[in-house]
Amino acid sequence: MRILLITPRNPKSFWTFHDSLPIIDKRCLLPNLSMPTVAGMTPAEHDIVLVDENVEEIDFDAEADIVGVTGYIVHRQRMREIAREFRRRGRYVVIGGPYASLCPEELRADCDSLFVGEAEETWPVFLQDFAAGKPGPEYSAADKPDMTKSPKPRFDLMKVDSYQTMTIQFGRGCPFRCEFCDIIVVYGRRPRIKRVEQLMEEVQDLHRLGARQIFIADDNFIGNKPTAKALLRELAVWGRANGYPITFGTELSVNVAQDDELLALLRDANMTTVFLGIESPRAASLQETKKTQNVRGDLVEQVHKIQSYGLQVQAGMIVGFDSDDAAIFDEQLAFVSEARIPLVMMGMLQALPRTPLYERVRAEGRLIPESTAQSHTLGLSNIEPVGMTRVELFRGYRRLIRDLYSLENFGNRARAFMAHRGDQVERATYFSVSDFKVLARFFFDTLFRQPRDKASFTIGLIAETIWRRPKAFREACSFILSQRSLGAFADELGAQLDEAIEELEKMEKEASNAA
Secondary structure, three states: OEEEEEEOOOOOOOOOOOOOOOOOOOOEOOOOOHHHHHHHHOOOOOEEEEEEOOOOOOOOOOOOOEEEEOOOHHHHHHHHHHHHHHHHOOOEEEEOOHHHHHOHHHOHHHOOEEEEOOOOOHHHHHHHHHHOOOOOOEEEOOOOOOHHHOOOOOHHHOOHHHEOOEEEOOEEOOOOOOOOOOHHHHOOOOOEEOOHHHHHHHHHHHHHOOOOEEEEOOOOOOOOHHHHHHHHHHHHHHHHHHOOOOEEEEEEOHHHHHOHHHHHHHHHOOEEEEEEEEEOOOHHHHHHOOOHHHOOOOHHHHHHHHHHOOOEEEEEEEEOOOOOOOOHHHHHHHHHHHOOOOOEEEEEOOOOOOOHHHHHHHHOOOEOOHHHHOHHHHOOOOEOOOOOOHHHHHHHHHHHHHHHOOHHHHHHHHHHHHHHOOOOOOOOOOOOHHHHHHHHHHHHHHHHOOOHHHHHHHHHHHHHHHHHOHHHHHHHHHHHHHHHHHHHHHHHHHHHHHHHHHHHHHHHHHHHHHO
16 A cells, blocks of 8 residues: 655744754754654555655645544644545545544544554554455554554654754653643653663664754653663763764753763763753742652752753743742743753643643633634633733733843853853764855855844854854854744744734723623
8 A cells, every 4th residue: 555644844833943944954853753653663565655744745646545644732723634635635544643642532523544542553453454445433542552562763764854853762651740741641651661772773773864963752751760871871882982973862851960870871872952841940830730850959950960961951931820920920031041041942831631730720710712812823821820810921921032032131041051061972073064054054144134133143152152162163053043043933923922912901901891
């Protein structure tokens, strides 16, 4: 059979860095692993084509016996559009992935077969049923699959050169109980881990395909510390033997700061960035959302300790908890400044379907209908706040993202981080032809396309880095490009927030007049 597996395009957000991609000659920051993994589960006799709409157009007239579509909650509208277009052309369409697992009832009408849960066991069964002419309308995983039996993703079918960073996955699930998180709903609280040998094979495959950066896209890389440490030791050995050809990043929890051995292993494995779900500097907000792992020490001190091992901390932060009031916005800005965190993904609290938070605020009558909240298109909160009004929440968030990504504040955090970051592994520093092309585009864009204030910011930061810490030159360029993307999106989101605030104020005025 000919099977077409499609990943929808990502809506523009703080995570996509759309404005930086043309400079580095890439189409997408990170690939979604879902479809390469499904391709790995598919018997070799089938003809598989992977299409990632982030790097290429979809040919809706392509011949296919089966068309598969995946996506997260932010992709749901595009998932439906893609599925309907192919069904209109008579193709057999299947839908699966995180959103289908969270909200299967919303997608049943748009596909011929629906997959709920992880597909390691259900996808092969479906292929047999389809070949026999008896495919079922829905396939639901009876249990969480054993990751040691999960096949290697088909990286060879991907357009590796189109991505800035490739992704692999070591494990699924997280042991913590954060109220707002859908990870524990979809993947469970018991971390399920691949064998170290499995992941090393994936790293070597990507190295042969030319990857220079890999993000280990686990829900929490240190959910199983002993196995994580074993993998890091192997990555360190492989890196030393091969001249450290790949830099790594991953997502983990703040309690990594309490394990010196683990921090040293992360550094030795050539891990350069770690994403931490810090969420809030306010202990009451962390306690409220059951993120107790973040209240076991001083957060600023823990971030500084992680940075001292040569690791760049990128942070996920949230405003809008019940314990938040109008002072939280200044607290958030002060925290990330003191913690020296340049890259911050600041969002409003959202109640995702089936999470404990969703069930709680719905029971309390504080869940806002999506048509009003616009929650999953603009990233706005769909919860009626407790410590402030919705207008105060939106206004405070509007001001916070403006200040976070301003040239002055972002530049100060970047300088402070580069000045205090600990040493990384010693690896050969060289520039390839493609690196020089990127630098040429970078400086051309700086000198001839950017406004004067951004050009001055760029030249100043580059000059200061070369003078004070020349080894951080690449990182300084990366920070500058990140600021351009984050700042540009903050401006776009700010304009949308202004419209939402105006609409909220109008609704409040009408309600007041009616009363």
